[in-house]
Amino acid sequence: MKPSSSLSNDQKLKICHHKAANPSIKQSALANWAMQEFKLSKVPTQGTISNILAKRQQYESMDSTELTSKRQRTVKHPELDNVLANWVLQCQARRVALSGDLIKEKARQFARQLELGERTPEFSNGWLAKFNIRHGFKAQKSYGESGSADLDAIDRNMPTIKEKLQSYSLQDIYNMDETGLFYRMAPDRTIARRQIEGSKKDKTRLTFVFAANANGSHKMEPLIIGHAQRPRAFNRKSGEQLGFYYRSNAKAWMTGLIFREWLQKMDQQMQDANRKVLLLLDNAPSHVVRDLPLTNVQVFLFPANTTSKIQPMDAGIIAAFKRRYRRFQLQDAIDRDEQQKADIYKVDQLIAMKWAKAAWNDISSKTIANCFKHTGLFERETQKNEVGSEEQDIENELEDAINQLPISRPMSVHELINPEEEQQVAHEEISDEDLIKLSSSQDQEEEEDGEVMDENPPMSTKEKLNVLHSCISFLDLSNPNHVIAHKVLRNIQFEIRTIEKKQTTLDRYFCKEY
Secondary structure, eight states, rough: OBBSSOOOOOHHHHHHHHHHHHHTTOOHHHHHHHHHTBBSSSSOOHHHHHHHHTTHHHHTTTOOHHHHHHSSSSSSHHHHHHHHHHHHHHHHHHTOOOHHHHHHHHHHHHHHHOGGGOOOOOOHHHHHHHHHHHHHHOOOOOOOOOOOOOOHHHHHHHHHHHHHHSSSSSSGGGEEEEEEEEOOOSSSSHHHHHHTTTTHOOOOOOEEEEETTTSOBBBBOEEEESSOSGGGGGTTTTTTTTTTEEEEEEOOOHHHHHHHHHHHHHHHHHTTTOOOEEEEEOOOOOOOTTTTTSSSSSEEEEOTTOOHHHGGGGGGGGHHHHHHHHHHHHHHHHHHHHTTTTOOOOOOOHHHHHHHHHHHHOOOHHHHHHHHHHTTTTOOSOSSSOOOOHHHHHHHHHHHHHHOOOOOOBBHHHHHOOOOHHHHHHOOOOOOOHHHHHHHHTTTOOSSSSSOOOOOOOOOOHHHHHHHHHHHHHOTTTTTHHHHHHHHHHHHHHHHHHHHHHHHHHHHHHHHHH
């Protein structure tokens, strides 16, 4: 029999079970095992194995007919499934007791709002069981009101929190948080207010999810949440194809389902690295951990209303990211002003995402470690909560850039990197109406409003080399900073010439063949 190159759902479930029985096995070894076990024609890719492991609960919820199939049965009403699952997760975050009958009644309400009509499913106990299994929801129990914590509660609980942290090394203590970003926001109070108020229309806001460990040795890949699956700037490619961890919904908000996907992905990464870690989280509505089968990540939720005091991301890490992003943005605005462009803050989503990724990568491990220390959570704290010299230098650059731009009512640097509205949109509780809007955007392919493609046509190799040559000719090698720039520009020249040489060789080869 000819070896197959694809896996049935039953085989995918067996891969999940083999991983569970051998938790230390690497994904590459698991792929080789699968090829031999199922007599495949080729080894599954690491991405395939990772996706299979992340969907274990879905395979376990399938019946025998679905398991023998090589395609996962599509949920009949994905919009209803998504909106109801996010509603359940929000209720869990508020510690609301949910019965099966209440979930079914809410499903009927959402079905009417979605105008399913004759397509409305029968919300039977069997339907409810499959829904719960599909999303990992267990039997609902009643919990008392969570209440809110104040600063006195922080003082009372601090010894317990510190004791918990002492059980882990600094490299195994992580914090994650979300922030909004109005990626075209001008440093002008009047213009910025209009931009923020109109952001729902022109869709110039993104949500970023950042996570790092306490000694700064590991910054996780940022998750970016936008409004469309494939904005026009993506040129019909997916976020993954462009090198980003990207998700989308109509509001560009973090939801319970996206959070659970992110957390399970982190747990899988720690399994692969054979690490047990602690994740510090705030109690945002989307941060629902209950019923998730985590093996290598233990979650610790901060008390309500305390994160601005003790959460490391809020203690300077997100601010460090925004300083660096705004530096990219304002430098580009100065260039566009010199070129006499009409809208000097105009930038498409893809460019903004590239700036953001570079800004996150530029944050030093020292900066991150200092922010963790500043929270007071660690006995090893030695420094006061002050902006480091590196951060102060960037703030000085931002201030200089603001002064160079044509602005009638300039913002302060603090206003530029800490707009209150950016944080509000990342943590709002989602209404039923918005839940429906979020779920209905899953098939959105392109963004209709607010997207601006790069106006500059692509440069030829000769044009690129000429620009670099002009820059190199300008440098004064008696200046140490210019010597550094000279080395960087020469390296870029070398890379461009190497790529061009390889392409020329390939072109000549195919010309000979044909």
